[in-house]
Amino acid sequence: MEKENTISVSNLTVKYGESEAVKDISMELKSESVTAFIGPSGCGKSTLLRAFNRMNDEIDGCTMDGSITWMGKELLSDTIDPVLLRRAVSMVFQKANVFPISIYENVAFGLRIQGMTNPTELDASIEESLRDAALWDEVKDRLQDDAYSLSGGQQQRLCIARALAIRPSVLLMDEPTSALDPIATAKIEELIKKLKSKVTIVMVTHSMSQAARISDYTAFLYLGELIEFGDTEKIFNDPDEELTGQYISGRFG
Amino acid sequence: MSEANPLEGVSPRHNFVIGSLFVSASLSVVASALIIYTLADGTLDFFSSDEASLLEFISGRDWVPNGRNPSFGIWPLLSGTALIAGGALLIAVPLGVSAALYLSEFASQRTRKILKPTIEILSGIPSVVHGFFALLVISPFIQDYFDATYFNAASAIIVVSAMIMPIIVSISDDAIRAVPREMREASLALGANRWETASRVVLPAARSGIVASVLLALARAVGETMAVTLAAGSVASLHLDPLREVQTLTAYIAQVATGDIPPGPATDAGFAVGSTLFVLTYTANTLAIGATKKRFGRKPLSIRASIGKLFPSISFSRSNIDIKEMRKASNYDPLLPTPLDMKRRSMEKLWRRTIAFSLVLGVGFLLILLQSVISAGAPGISSNFLTNYPSSRSHLAGIGPVIIGSVWLITLTMLFALPAGVGAAVYLTEMSRPGKINIFLRRTIQNLAAVPSIIFGLVGLFVFSRILGFGLSLLTGSLTLAMMVLPMIVVTTEEALLSVPKGFRDGALAVGATRWQAVRHHVIPNAIPGIATGAILSIARALGETAPILFVASLFSKTAPTGIFDGFMAMPIQIFFWTRHPSQEFQDLAASTILVLLILLIILNGIALLIRNRAEARRSW
Numbered sequence A: 001m002e003k004e005n006t007i008s009v010s011n012l013t014v015k016y017g018e019s020e021a022v023k024d025i026s027m028e029l030k031s032e033s034v035t036a037f038i039g040p041s042g043c044g045k046s047t048l049l050r051a052f053n054r055m056n057d058e059i060d061g062c063t064m065d066g067s068i069t070w071m072g073k074e075l076l077s078d079t080i081d082p083v084l085l086r087r088a089v090s091m092v093f094q095k096a097n098v099f100p101i102s103i104y105e106n107v108a109f110g111l112r113i114q115g116m117t118n119p120t121e122l123d124a125s126i127e128e129s130l131r132d133a134a135l136w137d138e139v140k141d142r143l144q145d146d147a148y149s150l151s152g153g154q155q156q157r158l159c160i161a162r163a164l165a166i167r168p169s170v171l172l173m174d175e176p177t178s179a180l181d182p183i184a185t186a187k188i189e190e191l192i193k194k195l196k197s198k199v200t201i202v203m204v205t206h207s208m209s210q211a212a213r214i215s216d217y218t219a220f221l222y223l224g225e226l227i228e229f230g231d232t233e234k235i236f237n238d239p240d241e242e243l244t245g246q247y248i249s250g251r252f253g
Numbered sequence B: 001m002s003e004a005n006p007l008e009g010v011s012p013r014h015n016f017v018i019g020s021l022f023v024s025a026s027l028s029v030v031a032s033a034l035i036i037y038t039l040a041d042g043t044l045d046f047f048s049s050d051e052a053s054l055l056e057f058i059s060g061r062d063w064v065p066n067g068r069n070p071s072f073g074i075w076p077l078l079s080g081t082a083l084i085a086g087g088a089l090l091i092a093v094p095l096g097v098s099a100a101l102y103l104s105e106f107a108s109q110r111t112r113k114i115l116k117p118t119i120e121i122l123s124g125i126p127s128v129v130h131g132f133f134a135l136l137v138i139s140p141f142i143q144d145y146f147d148a149t150y151f152n153a154a155s156a157i158i159v160v161s162a163m164i165m166p167i168i169v170s171i172s173d174d175a176i177r178a179v180p181r182e183m184r185e186a187s188l189a190l191g192a193n194r195w196e197t198a199s200r201v202v203l204p205a206a207r208s209g210i211v212a213s214v215l216l217a218l219a220r221a222v223g224e225t226m227a228v229t230l231a232a233g234s235v236a237s238l239h240l241d242p243l244r245e246v247q248t249l250t251a252y253i254a255q256v257a258t259g260d261i262p263p264g265p266a267t268d269a270g271f272a273v274g275s276t277l278f279v280l281t282y283t284a285n286t287l288a289i290g291a292t293k294k295r296f297g298r299k300p301l302s303i304r305a306s307i308g309k310l311f312p313s314i315s316f317s318r319s320n321i322d323i324k325e326m327r328k329a330s331n332y333d334p335l336l337p338t339p340l341d342m343k344r345r346s347m348e349k350l351w352r353r354t355i356a357f358s359l360v361l362g363v364g365f366l367l368i369l370l371q372s373v374i375s376a377g378a379p380g381i382s383s384n385f386l387t388n389y390p391s392s393r394s395h396l397a398g399i400g401p402v403i404i405g406s407v408w409l410i411t412l413t414m415l416f417a418l419p420a421g422v423g424a425a426v427y428l429t430e431m432s433r434p435g436k437i438n439i440f441l442r443r444t445i446q447n448l449a450a451v452p453s454i455i456f457g458l459v460g461l462f463v464f465s466r467i468l469g470f471g472l473s474l475l476t477g478s479l480t481l482a483m484m485v486l487p488m489i490v491v492t493t494e495e496a497l498l499s500v501p502k503g504f505r506d507g508a509l510a511v512g513a514t515r516w517q518a519v520r521h522h523v524i525p526n527a528i529p530g531i532a533t534g535a536i537l538s539i540a541r542a543l544g545e546t547a548p549i550l551f552v553a554s555l556f557s558k559t560a561p562t563g564i565f566d567g568f569m570a571m572p573i574q575i576f577f578w579t580r581h582p583s584q585e586f587q588d589l590a591a592s593t594i595l596v597l598l599i600l601l602i603i604l605n606g607i608a609l610l611i612r613n614r615a616e617a618r619r620s621w
Helices: A045-051 A082-088 A103-113 A119-132 A152-165 A182-195 A208-214 A232-237 A242-248 B015-048 B054-059 B075-106 B109-122 B127-146 B153-177 B181-189 B194-205 B207-223 B226-232 B249-257 B265-293 B303-310 B323-328 B339-380 B383-387 B400-431 B436-449 B453-467 B474-498 B502-510 B515-544 B571-580 B584-618
Strands: A007-016 A019-029 A034-038 A062-070 A089-092 A170-174 A200-204 A217-222 A225-231
Touching: A007 A045, A019 A045, A019 A217, A019 A225, A034 A045, A034 A208, A045 A170, A045 A200, A045 A217, A082 A089, A082 B181, A082 B339, A089 A152, A089 B181, A103 A119, A103 A152, A103 B194, A119 A152, A152 A170, A152 A182, A152 B181, A182 A200, A182 A208, A208 A232, A217 A232, A217 A242, A225 A232, A225 A242, A232 A242, B015 B265, B015 B400, B015 B436, B015 B453, B015 B474, B075 B109, B075 B153, B075 B194, B075 B207, B075 B226, B075 B249, B075 B265, B075 B339, B109 B153, B109 B339, B109 B584, B127 B153, B127 B226, B127 B339, B127 B515, B127 B571, B127 B584, B153 B207, B153 B226, B153 B339, B181 B194, B194 B207, B194 B339, B207 B249, B207 B265, B207 B453, B226 B249, B226 B571, B249 B265, B249 B453, B265 B436, B265 B453, B339 B584, B383 B400, B383 B584, B400 B436, B400 B474, B400 B515, B400 B571, B436 B474, B453 B474, B474 B515, B502 B515, B515 B571, B515 B584, B571 B584
Parallel strands: A034 A200, A034 A217, A089 A170, A170 A200
Antiparallel strands: A007 A019, A007 A062, A217 A225
């Protein structure tokens, strides 16, 4: 079971038109853990993240070669419907992108689309998701309020709750705290640590200290290539590659 | 020799320049004041006559302006207007919003690149040409299949919907594209497909912009004159049967304009009708401006949810899927489609096709109409036709003086409108401080843009022709048209100025230029292509416009004008009269004239497109 849920990437190349954003990357992502992608801007870490739920399909001119297998299936194959894939591999973005509707309806969105109509079950699922995202106590009395009335950090946690509601196996997070203040960031980091028992988390982060604090594994990317990938502990204390050491100690990037 | 202190002395004030720019910006206020003065004065005249009373006007159910016992109850005209505008919205709103949704959410870049300009060009088809379509192409068809009368509301409804659909498409498309990309990504990342994303997330988020597009289309439909005058008829009666004849508010004013109404209270009534029309379109426009101010619309309760709230006992039972239970099942595979997933896929396909079809329908319909005018008009075009005068013998008739009249008219119009419009835009965007005056001027220009064209005709007749004594002359006609295209020039110039990066101004100011010097040397030169594009599109608009000059054109003039106080004819007016002619030969002459007009419009649009593309290719910033 453990083995089966591992996401295996082999020789993945992602191009925007002619330019290669991700070059021939191979790696294995273990389930029920937090993996962080780090590297300077433009190193391809977001592009790599967006390959796992085929969000790259939505960008004109973006092509992917190579293979990503998960649960015995080739995710890049034409026979995989990205729409179905994304309910198992959901995503949270850099900017909190809540819908301009109520807090309740934001979380209900994915559930309704998947066919949940029973109001009692909806209520229960929404409460559970909001609790999982550590937002329930703050919003339980105003579920019908406009989601825009929440603070930035609360909006991002609402996005996490919305993604958790459809019970994904993998949650992708693209710099989820880069637009937030330190207090909101701390809350979300706490949350990520708790959530890894329920979902596999793969995140992109600009902040090396954040990767060091919350991830189990870290991948360092540079100019589209995977320079080094391994236990976070090892990457930060005793990297194999000189480049990794230089980046982590702040000598470039 | 002592050094001059750089902080002493006075920089140039440019009082004259800034003063002239302010005057230009104020001209729209003058124009608005003239409109209100004309309507108020004429309306008061009308109500002071013995035959008319305000009570009858607002409550009467008969509109019989002629005869021994005239009766002036506005309701038949209101019902005619409501029938046509309502009918047109009923067709154009679903088609237009679907087409916009398809263009922005589903169409490929290439399709979009072809269709968006096509729709813009189709939206430039003059309303008198739509009148030709309605009366001579669509009406015969409706008469044959639905037992309608020669003049009928239905044919007018169809062409008016074709006229307002491009407005809805283009403004809704802007609103839909303004919805942040992140919103779509959020929805897709939650496992929604493209159609679910478009219908449940994008469309509700763009709601306020779409409402604004519908209100603007409503204002346009209510103010539409020529197509309705030609096709819907001139019998004002209180009914909502699309197969019969109706008269609208605008059509009555046009009837006054064409001299079919005797002088006296019946003619004065045109001003009272004009006031009514003004109030209606002003209201729609004000509501539209209010709607665009809201960035995202709040999603309203769905019909189902509202019914559920009102009558909790009614339940809409749909099969419920327990996601949690499903995920727990040992053989659960998220990548395998369930029956519900299959249903979602087919719904997406169905809706995609439906909204693609509405786009094809809208564009295709107009292309078929264009084809019909080509086949009727092409044989008649010859060198004789282009040089002869509009004789009453059809085989000798031509449009020589008419073309010359049109060229005079648009040249003079641009001579008045271009400096004023550009000056106003420069003042508003570059030279004035934000504040109450600026907001007031802007609001005035926005409102002026929404005034129905036939009302400008009333102002031209009353102010320029009668009060200023310019008579039925080119001067009157071009001043009237200049008032009408002024807002268009202001808006396009403002866009051109705003597209020049702010850094250009800051750079000039930082080396000691005054604000005017920065604008004069670094902003305006870079905005020239944009200003020229806007000017050319305004020429196209003025060239096809009929209603405002309907009052002042000189029919049956055999010679071309030679000076600004001469009478004139213009192509759209000639089209109007030949289309109304009962005999086929003259109707074909109308088709030939339409072709000449359309070719000129296509050339103008082509030049505008060329300037825009070349400027974009050359632009280094």
